Amino acid sequence: MTTEAVTQDEAYSDGHEHTSDLTYVKIFVFLVAVTGIEVGLSYTDMPTAIFLILMFVAMAIKFYTVAAHFMHLRLDNPLLKRVFYFGLVLAAAVYIGFLSSMQFFD
Amino acid sequence: MTEASTLVPEAPYPDEPHRTSTGVSNEKLAMWAFLGSECLLFGGFISTYLLVRHRSIDGTKPSDLFDIPFTSVSSFVLLMSSLTMVLAVSAAKRDEQKRVQLWLLTTALLGSVFIAGQIYEFTSFYNEGLGFTTNIFGSAFYTLTGLHGIHVSLGIIMLLTVFALAVKGKIGSENAETIEIVGLYWHFVDVVWIIIFTVVYLID
Numbered sequence: 001m002t003t004e005a006v007t008q009d010e011a012y013s014d015g016h017e018h019t020s021d022l023t024y025v026k027i028f029v030f031l032v033a034v035t036g037i038e039v040g041l042s043y044t045d046m047p048t049a050i051f052l053i054l055m056f057v058a059m060a061i062k063f064y065t066v067a068a069h070f071m072h073l074r075l076d077n078p079l080l081k082r083v084f085y086f087g088l089v090l091a092a093a094v095y096i097g098f099l100s101s102m103q104f105f106d
Numbered sequence: 107m108t109e110a111s112t113l114v115p116e117a118p119y120p121d122e123p124h125r126t127s128t129g130v131s132n133e134k135l136a137m138w139a140f141l142g143s144e145c146l147l148f149g150g151f152i153s154t155y156l157l158v159r160h161r162s163i164d165g166t167k168p169s170d171l172f173d174i175p176f177t178s179v180s181s182f183v184l185l186m187s188s189l190t191m192v193l194a195v196s197a198a199k200r201d202e203q204k205r206v207q208l209w210l211l212t213t214a215l216l217g218s219v220f221i222a223g224q225i226y227e228f229t230s231f232y233n234e235g236l237g238f239t240t241n242i243f244g245s246a247f248y249t250l251t252g253l254h255g256i257h258v259s260l261g262i263i264m265l266l267t268v269f270a271l272a273v274k275g276k277i278g279s280e281n282a283e284t285i286e287i288v289g290l291y292w293h294f295v296d297v298v299w300i301i302i303f304t305v306v307y308l309i310d
Contacts, residue, residue: 021196028189032182035303039178042308052309059304063297070192071293072286077130080138087142091149099153 019069027069034058034065137287141294148298151253152305155246166236168243169310173227180223181303184258187216188296195289201279207272210285213292214265217258224255247306254302257295264288 038058041051068074073081099105126132159168194209228248236244268288271277277284 018196018199021193024189024192024196028185031185035178035181035185038304038308039174042174055304055309059300062300066188066293066297066300070188070296071290077128079128080130080135083135083138084142084145087139087145090142091145094146095149095153099157102157104157 018075024070027065031062031065034062131283133287134283134290137290141290144294144298148253148301151246151250152301155250155306158242158246161242166234166240166244168247168306171231171234171236172307172310173230174307176223176227177303177307180220180227181299183216183223184220184296184299187213187220188293190216191289191292195282195286198277198282198285199279201282203272203275203278206277206285207269210265210269210272214262214269217262217265217292221255221258221262224251224258228252250306251302254295254298257298261288261292261295264291 038055041054041058044051067084073084126135128135190209190213194206194213197205197209228251231244236247238244238248265288268277268285271284
């Protein structure tokens, strides 16, 4: 491999794959676009069930994108992913249970 | 070998002082464990808000107060601060000191703009008749968004501290993980806002 052929993504020596700055900018533009769609949807008059599904899907996409790419969870040690998602899933389970017990979903 | 040296256990990996049995540094693992526990903290406040927001409301309703275009701009500012934060981490790994300082300071400034927006929002809500004790919606709203604002403020202090260390030349590629760990906290604050913005502001 020539020196010129070494891209920024490969220019590190800590054993991890790295994302270029341009890719980060593209991810940011994607996040802004999804946020724009969310805001646009909030002004529409659609059935509540469809609206809620779309909003939660958009929110989950944004959450995953930031965690996976900006926080490097996609490329980092799997142990870190397990530690974080354990807390996240535990929180979701506890509070869905809590809200159900308070008849929130009725 | 002296008697004293036999009493001190040798480091497990003397050639690699930062190596751990998990394969990741203890500091980074601790930050991820802390962020996992923060999910439970914010989950509690978000659930409480969802439960009470349409109860015991005297006059002032959430939909009467929220200024969606204004809050959308605030969300944009916080998203942009996540971009500048990740660019700071990226520059730190390439040992580009000037860019590290630039992106860290920009991130702190964007965070400050977000906080200024939140103070403006709280003030305008208060002037429209929604105090902390006006009704249970007000209490839940100010507690949830205020807790997030406190987290952002702490993040700004952390960013400025790391910025000062970088200016003094104490942050280089060899300890770029320090910036990465502060970045993890900052991005987490951003993902929490992603949830709050959708659940509190957009879904009425």
